Amino acid sequence: MRIHVVDHPLVAHKLTNLRDETTDSPLFRRLVDQLVTLLAYEATRDVRVGPVQIVTPVAPTSGVRLTDPQPLVVPILRAGLGMLDGMMRLLPTAEVGFLGMMRNEETLEASTYAERLPDDLSGRQCYVLDPMLATGGTLAAAIKFLTDRGADDITAICLLAAPEGCERIEKELAGLDVPVTIVTAAMDERLNEKGYIVPGLGDAGDRLYGLAG
Numbered sequence: 649m650r651i652h653v654v655d656h657p658l659v660a661h662k663l664t665n666l667r668d669e670t671t672d673s674p675l676f677r678r679l680v681d682q683l684v685t686l687l688a689y690e691a692t693r694d695v696r697v698g699p700v701q702i703v704t705p706v707a708p709t710s711g712v713r714l715t716d717p718q719p720l721v722v723p724i725l726r727a728g729l730g731m732l733d734g735m736m737r738l739l740p741t742a743e744v745g746f747l748g749m750m751r752n753e754e755t756l757e758a759s760t761y762a763e764r765l766p767d768d769l770s771g772r773q774c775y776v777l778d779p780m781l782a783t784g785g786t787l788a789a790a791i792k793f794l795t796d797r798g799a800d801d802i803t804a805i806c807l808l809a810a811p812e813g814c815e816r817i818e819k820e821l822a823g824l825d826v827p828v829t830i831v832t833a834a835m836d837e838r839l840n841e842k843g844y845i846v847p848g849l850g851d852a853g854d855r856l857y858g859l860a861g
């Protein structure tokens with residue numbers, strides 16, 4: 649598993665504002681949108697392209713275009729939905745599959761409550777969107793879901809990651825012969841006793857959409 653922490657002053661600036669507890673939901677949503685576009689630029693460094701011939705108004709030339717099958721973007725509901733528009737701005741021809749997952753806040757175990765994905769993901773580059781990689785339970789389950797469908801190339805874009813969660817994913821994916829890359833704006837210090845990322849930004853879903861009740 650490869651972990652790429654994006655080191656860029658604009659990312660750091662926007663992340664600081666995102667973390668700030670005085671940032672309200674409308675600004676939080678805008679910052680998530682802007683951050684994901686910056687992270688996606690790094691995350692798509694290996695997106696598959698193939699050569700094409702075109703003619704400019706001046707002369708014929710060669711270039712590249714994204715190849716089929718188009719990449720699949722998979723936001724993890726609920727909070728990952730806040731990252732979808734920013735990702736699609738960069739990859740407008742991508743297809744979108746959905747996974748609804750929820751972490752039990754007592755046991756910290758993730759469960760899946762919704763799924764709408766293509767049946768066969770072999771040969772597809774999959775980009776999973778989830779702002780928080782905390783214990784890693786949610787992302788590990790999502791990656792297994794995708795590999796069970798044949799995905800063979802997975803990149804997860806997370807705004808924040810915790811070292812404990814990355815270690816867990818590494819362990820759970822040992823033996824899985826699929827390249828997995830995690831792209832994040834920051835590797836935070838640790839988890840607290842409630843499984844929240846420290847310093848983190850609180851509950852991403854609640855800050856995007858309000859309390860789930």
Ligand SMILES: O=P(O)(O)OC[C@H]1O[C@H](OP(=O)(O)OP(=O)(O)O)[C@H](O)[C@@H]1O
Nearest residue numbers: 726727750751781782783784785786853
């Ligand atoms: O790494 P983990 O310990 O599994 O935690 C991370 C998950 O927790 C949050 O989702 P949550 O369950 O709060 O659902 P929500 O997006 O609907 O708020 C977050 O959006 C991640 O999906």
Ligand SMILES: O=c1cc[nH]c(=O)[nH]1
Nearest residue numbers: 782844845850851852
């Ligand atoms: O810090 C955390 C951990 C899990 N989910 C969140 O939204 N925030």
Ligand SMILES: [Mg+2]
Nearest residue numbers: 851852853854
């Ligand atoms: Mg939540």
